[in-house]
Amino acid sequence: MTKTPGLPVRGSTTGRPIMVLFDILGQRWTLRILWELREERLTFRELQNRCDNMSPTILNGRLKQLRDSGFVDHEEGGYGHTDIGRELTDHLVVFDGWAKNWAEKIGMEYEAPQ
Amino acid sequence: MTKTPGLPVRGSTTGRPIMVLFDILGQRWTLRILWELREERLTFRELQNRCDNMSPTILNGRLKQLRDSGFVDHEEGGYGHTDIGRELTDHLVVFDGWAKNWAEKIGMEYEAPQ
DNA sequence: GTTTGTGCTACAGAAAACATAGCATGGAGT
DNA sequence: ACTCCATGCTATGTTTTCTGTAGCACAAAC
Numbered sequence: 550m551t552k553t554p555g556l557p558v559r560g561s562t563t564g565r566p567i568m569v570l571f572d573i574l575g576q577r578w579t580l581r582i583l584w585e586l587r588e589e590r591l592t593f594r595e596l597q598n599r600c601d602n603m604s605p606t607i608l609n610g611r612l613k614q615l616r617d618s619g620f621v622d623h624e625e626g627g628y629g630h631t632d633i634g635r636e637l638t639d640h641l642v643v644f645d646g647w648a649k650n651w652a653e654k655i656g657m658e659y660e661a662p663q
Numbered sequence: 664m665t666k667t668p669g670l671p672v673r674g675s676t677t678g679r680p681i682m683v684l685f686d687i688l689g690q691r692w693t694l695r696i697l698w699e700l701r702e703e704r705l706t707f708r709e710l711q712n713r714c715d716n717m718s719p720t721i722l723n724g725r726l727k728q729l730r731d732s733g734f735v736d737h738e739e740g741g742y743g744h745t746d747i748g749r750e751l752t753d754h755l756v757v758f759d760g761w762a763k764n765w766a767e768k769i770g771m772e773y774e775a776p777q
Numbered sequence: 778g779t780t781t782g783t784g785c786t787a788c789a790g791a792a793a794a795c796a797t798a799g800c801a802t803g804g805a806g807t
Numbered sequence: 808a809c810t811c812c813a814t815g816c817t818a819t820g821t822t823t824t825c826t827g828t829a830g831c832a833c834a835a836a837c
Contacts, residue, residue: 566762571694577794577824580685593815604795609816619769627814633765640761643754648680651747655733691793691825707784718826723785741783 573618578603578611583620583630583638590629666728687732692717692725697734697744697752704743 620634734748
């Protein structure tokens, strides 16, 4: 079941791009997968390891979806971002700094390990 | 079950803020709820309507979570963003324009209704 | 005192995700 | 040729999450 802008998705019959995007990102592990690929290409199993040993069934499903959506490809060296996938992930990277700020405001200072 | 930076979440034992954020956003409807509140306060039922009549059970759960996380409050006029919730949502608004671009690249020109 | 709006909760069924096992392919080494 | 290992999955049964529908409790308006 491919999710493409223009086609209806869960929670939206119009296929409006932002809704399609929300539908994709609002599934468990999707954001995390994009995130983990931010620095280097990873094999299926490396990716699985970094994603807390998530179920391969789901990982495979997500990767299929991300490839269908044009965010991820699978070439020499494993799975990695396409150009547009990198663009999307760059936006996510912004959230990293932002989240630390949020963490402080919410009353919890998080200290990075090491 | 409150999700707070510093406490472990699904897929991350460290409670690293970005992971907590991904855990929250990577649930169905959460992105959508933040999105629908971007312009005005909405009552529970208005919000439900805009979110494709999502199940009130889940809506209630999400709202609890978003309040616990400090993104949403419930005051005069219904549910709405806190300052930090607005900040987060501003980032999401960026995705709207971006998603249209993505839609074109992926080979589907989406025309907004009306 | 009945109707309308609001903010939910209850509950049964459907869908998604999980954990674990294991298979098929391909290359390296011996 | 054959074992060994990495890689990319699929299969299966269980658990968790989400859905859909019904309905309750409170408050204000009429």
